[in-house]
Amino acid sequence: MNYTLIKDFIDLLQEFETEVRACPDLYPGTIQGFKAWVSNKENTEEAHLEEPYWEGKENGRTPESAISTLLVHLNRYAKTYSKSAISDSEFSTQEDFIYLINLKVFGEMTKMALIKKNIHDKPVGMLIITRLLRQGLIEQTDSDLDKRSKLIRISERGLLILENQMEKIRQATHIVAGNLNHSEKMDLIRILNKLDRFHYPIFSQNIHSDQLINKVYDDYDFKV
DSSP: OOHHHHHHHHHHHHHHHHHHHHSTTTSOSSHHHHHHHHHHHHHHHHHHHSOOOOTTGGGTOOHHHHHHHHHHHHHHHHHHHHHHHTTTSSOSSHHHHHHHHHHHHHOOEEHHHHHHHTTOOHHHHHHHHHHHHHTTSEEEEEOSSOTTSEEEEEOHHHHHHHHHHHHHHHHHHHHHTTTOOHHHHHHHHHHHHHHHHHHHHHHHTTOOHHHHHHHHHHHHTOOO
């Protein structure tokens, strides 16, 4: 019996279980999930054999710096396409239709739940909600569970305006995905989901700006 092989397998399985505990939605804790994890791990390791180039790499620029800048750039590109998609509509910004899409998909929710789902600070989110209320694109009612809380839902007018614009919105999202093939899109979704699952719990704590970086470094044992 090849005990070395058995030990290597157990070590690999322990690594898989550790990652599943950290990110339970990333892979199911099944043999299918394990096989998918091994496959992605192999692809990642193969990709690491040939590191990609990023601007400034030869001058010591870190991969973290390149990732941060590229994410900012992609967000700006996406906003540019979104602006084109709503140029002939009643929407002022892409946040307007994203709020409506969330209400359409997930149903009515409190103002704060809607704001958090869109990763906004309360003042920014309240401005968007106020604008949508004023335009009659959403409606608010008292919550049956908490009379102090208001529930927000998309209005019939909001549904109509959103539907009239959805074709251009879909076109914009297709352009954002650019020239990625299906496999690359799936890989990118997995990576971005992993990043989102890391950052959202931190964002949800509403840590004050002057404490945020120090707290994250302490809590997650980051090394510079």
